[in-house]
Amino acid sequence: MHLLPHTDEDIASMLEAVGVKDLDALFSTVPEDCRLKGKLDLPKALSEWELNHHMEALSSTMGVSPAYKVFIGAGSYEHFIPASVSYLLGRSEFVTSYTPYQPEMSQGTLQAIYEYQTLIARLLGMEVATASHYDGAAALAESLLMAIRATKRTKVAVSGLVHPLYRRVVQTYFEPTGYEVLELPYLKEGVTELAALREMDDLAAVAIQSPNFFGCIEDLEGTAQAVHDTGALLVAGFTEAVAYGLLKNPGSQGADIVCGEGQSLGIPRSFGGPGLGVLASRQKFMRSLPGRLVGQTKDLDGKRGFVLTLATREQHIRREKATSNICTNNSLCALAAAMYMASLGGTGMRELGALNHDKAEYLKGELKSAGFGITFDRPTFNEFVVEFPPGFEVTYNHLLEKGIVAGLSLAPYYPELANHYLMCVTEIISREDMDTLVREVKS
Amino acid sequence: MKEPLGTTGLLLNEPLLWEKGKKGRRGFSLPPRDIEPAHLDKEFTGEGPDFPDLSEMDVVRHYTRLSQWNFGVDTGMYPLGSCTMKYNPKTNERQAGLSGLSTAHPLLPASLSQGVLKLMFELGKHLSEITGMDATTLQPAAGAHGELTGMLLIHAFHKSKGTQRSKIIVPDTAHGTNPASVALCGYKPVPVNSDEKGILSLAAISQVMDEDTAGIMITNPNTLGLFEENIRGIAQTVHSKGGLVYCDGANLNAVMGVVKMGDIGVDVMHLNLHKTFSTPHGGGGPGSGPVCVKNSLEPFLPVPRVEKRDGQYVLSEDYPESVGKVLAFYGNFGVMVKAYSYILSMGPENLKRASQLAVLNANYIKEKLKGTLHLPYDRPCMHECVFSDKYQMANKVATLDMAKRLMDYGFHPPTVYFPLVVHGAIMVEPTETECKEDLDQFIETFEVIAKEAREDPDLLHEAPRKCKVRRLDETTAARKPCLAG
Structure with missing residues (x-):
């Protein structure tokens, strides 16, 4: 077996050194009645060549580009990833290292994560960002728990236009805690209705996503005002980080905590994971942050270096009083995001943001001209909601056979929006792809 | 002793990302713009993030250099207890x-x-x-x-x-x-x-x-x-x-x-x-x-x-x-x-064998090192064994000093100061993918370090010497946090 290096001779001499007669005898402290009598019922070992064939067969069943044009975003976006990013990310010094507990041997990871924290803070207009969380949904749940710690209040309000799956994760995290999660309805323009805030007391946080699940850009500035009037913190969420290449960042509009999904930043969709949970905040909440943080310091010779820091917030020191139980996070995904942001630069992020917006506007315009209803007036980024005629499922399934996935049906998430579809266009969708889609849905 | 793995080599300094680059450079080939610009009201748009503009080669050298300051399983033995740092097959x-x-x-x-x-x-x-x-x-x-x-x-x-x-x-x-x-x-x-x-x-x-x-x-x-x-x-x-x-x-x-x-x-x-x-x-x-x-x-x-x-x-x-x-x-x-x-890839037989060899490797290290390092629980172990710094503390050499000295010899240190039930714990998990020769070199290295602890403790107090940086000031890092540049 090529993954196990021991020869029979090695095993014999090592057993002798240990003083036991065979490999089974190594398990003398495992009581007889705890040992497995039979064998594991698993498929027999495959050679690497056989494994390649098996996996290629699984891979070939999937509906992915270029054979399929997928017009779905909804929290997972297809953006072009340059070869340099994938190549650098494969450097095994990054890939095969552990969490950087020994900083002298991990300066590569540590500097890269420090840079990631900085770029994320700049992207979102915040002062500090954590090293990473599991995904956007977990980051939202952790942000809300953080707001509860920071304000010592017991309720949170979450917009109904926050990604529906994220809201379910928040419900799961909150269920055993006794803290209450309230939901804010939405207005016919496709943005969150804030009127209900006035009736809510003891609010620790209000979570709004922008662009929201319908793709609409929320009025974060106005929201911040209304939220702060209640004494709560504004938690601004996002699922599409590329939007902040073009849009005003949440920090400049009064957000206290910003959290979301960073998958857009150079991470393949990979059937929904691993992604990148992003969490950033104002400096004053730094000690309430959950998760790992990298800080700059100096070595004995006064040379710049980086370490994991503020560990007294964390589980291995604080135990049950920790700000989170998180240990392994999504460090390599944060590294991918940093490499991607570095490759684009400020200029590239801006151009990419504009291209996404403009392409989506083109499709929106074409669908409108073709007579389909664009449900919400509010400006959008690279996603929007369109209403197709009743019975559209038939066309939808027909289009699947032609290699077109015509958006995401909203009915399972918003029963009142039957026949409404959430469409997404990124830079990898060409005008021709969009023209084909419009032609097909019309016919 | 065999020639130590740890040596010096040419590492390159590399500034922070935003300390390099120039406005107008790019490291990204944007897909073509095949549609007209669309209007978005200024009330919604920002200036774009304050990121440095870098060329593709700037980015490639940056991360290649950073990677060389890191140590992974592919670099060498990484016996971090409870972390199971086994080889990660490339397939x-x-x-x-x-x-x-x-x-x-x-x-x-x-x-x-x-x-x-x-x-x-x-x-x-x-x-x-x-x-x-x-x-x-x-x-x-x-x-x-x-x-x-x-x-x-x-x-x-x-x-x-x-x-x-x-x-x-x-x-x-x-x-x-x-x-x-x-x-x-x-x-x-x-x-x-x-x-x-x-x-x-x-x-x-x-x-x-x-x-x-x-x-x-x-x-x-x-x-x-x-x-x-x-x-x-x-x-x-x-x-x-x-x-x-x-x-x-x-x-x-x-x-x-x-x-x-x-x-x-x-x-x-x-x-x-x-x-x-x-x-x-x-x-x-x-x-x-x-x-x-x-x-x-x-x-x-x-x-x-x-x-x-x-x-x-x-x-x-x-x-x-x-x-x-x-x-x-x-x-x-x-x-x-x-x-x-x-x-x-493994199949049922090799999965079992992996566990057997992981336990063999840990017991081998335990037996070979228990005279050199204090072994608080002298019993057959499973996949990892826990020593302490009790013997070395006589010379005021602590677990941390030995851990840092291991780096100079080309090994990632074991998990240290955990579990808390053992004072000055050194938790070694070799995993099954390390071969006998590498285990022997690890054992021999620890013996040399124990000798150094007796004869020249300052060598350990000042370790590591061969890494990119020396010991870092973690106290100041926590007291005056600098989390973004």
Whole structure:
């Protein structure tokens, strides 16, 4: 077996050194009645060549580009990833290292994560960002728990236009805690209705996503005002980080905590994971942050270096009083995001943001001209909601056979929006792809 | 001694990203603009982020240089206790990179995602078989996330019985994340000490287990690298009071094919695919922390779950008692691909052999080093062994000094100062993928370091000398945090 290096001779001499007669005898402290009598019922070992064939067969069943044009975003976006990013990310010094507990041997990871924290803070207009969380949904749940710690209040309000799956994760995290999660309805323009805030007391946080699940850009500035009037913190969420290449960042509009999904930043969709949970905040909440943080310091010779820091917030020191139980996070995904942001630069992020917006506007315009209803007036980024005629499922399934996935049906998430579809266009969708889609849905 | 691995070489300095670059450079080839610009009102748009503009080569050199300041399993031996830093087969990376798997959208219709659903279905089945459990969720993203999920399941179980409980027993030999995971679910952790053999006695558990205790969270093998010999009796005691047994399976690498936790009283356990199942740790993730359960907890597993209906795989939400969701989608699928690829590469016989050799390697190190380093529990160990700095403290050389000196010799240090039950702990987990020659060199290096501790302790106090940086000022880093540039 090529993954196990021991020869029979090695095993014999090592057993002798240990003083036991065979490999089974190594398990003398495992009581007889705890040992497995039979064998594991698993498929027999495959050679690497056989494994390649098996996996290629699984891979070939999937509906992915270029054979399929997928017009779905909804929290997972297809953006072009340059070869340099994938190549650098494969450097095994990054890939095969552990969490950087020994900083002298991990300066590569540590500097890269420090840079990631900085770029994320700049992207979102915040002062500090954590090293990473599991995904956007977990980051939202952790942000809300953080707001509860920071304000010592017991309720949170979450917009109904926050990604529906994220809201379910928040419900799961909150269920055993006794803290209450309230939901804010939405207005016919496709943005969150804030009127209900006035009736809510003891609010620790209000979570709004922008662009929201319908793709609409929320009025974060106005929201911040209304939220702060209640004494709560504004938690601004996002699922599409590329939007902040073009849009005003949440920090400049009064957000206290910003959290979301960073998958857009150079991470393949990979059937929904691993992604990148992003969490950033104002400096004053730094000690309430959950998760790992990298800080700059100096070595004995006064040379710049980086370490994991503020560990007294964390589980291995604080135990049950920790700000989170998180240990392994999504460090390599944060590294991918940093490499991607570095490759684009400020200029590239801006151009990419504009291209996404403009392409989506083109499709929106074409669908409108073709007579389909664009449900919400509010400006959008690279996603929007369109209403197709009743019975559209038939066309939808027909289009699947032609290699077109015509958006995401909203009915399972918003029963009142039957026949409404959430469409997404990124830079990898060409005008021709969009023209084909419009032609097909019309016919 | 053989020539030491650690040497000096030319490392290049590299500034921070924003200390290089020039406005107008680019490292990215943007897909073409084939549509007209569209209007977006200025009230919505910003200036664009304040990022440096870099060329592709700027970026490539930056990260290549940074990578050279790092040490990974591919660089050398990484005997970090409880972390199972085994070799990460390269074929795993290839499989996870196949375009059908790596670029699939999570909300594709089931008809366009049969391959990934089949993979998840089979991986879940294999993990249930390895652990002796009845069902598995792949959704949790890491070990601690699996712990949280397990606690949510226990919480939901008691809730369904109509009697919520307030405590969970957490032994002193459990992983550090356990008390925090317990607290996230609103439970109070009840500490219990291990006995003079380093394991839990039935008496200690009987004393604290009561009808207000939801269960026990036991790490087996525990963080001293010892098998919890009384596990069956402990499980019986906990069950007799209506509690559940959670097993932290981070140390499963010791017992694959040897012990099935489901057969010896465990109701729920998490696994770390990034430990036992060879997926790389990535400098701190992404990991994957599947949770395996017995039938009693199965109705509460997170949704959606993959099911096979009439030969087709589908995602089903139809579990009204489910705890809900712990991640937006289905877990770290890219990591699952690698673990699946590992299980298929190994097959049942080699998985068992991997555990046997992991235990052999740890016992070999324990026997060879126990004269050099103090061994607080001199008993047969599982996949890791725990020493202390008791002998070296006579010369004022502490665990940290020896750890830092190991770097100069080209080894990543073991886990240090954990578990807390051993003062100045040095926790060594060699894993099965290290060969005898490398173990011998590690042992010999520790002997040299122990000699240095006696003869020239300052050599150790000043270590490391051969890394990119010397010891770093962690106190100032925490006192005056600088978290962004």
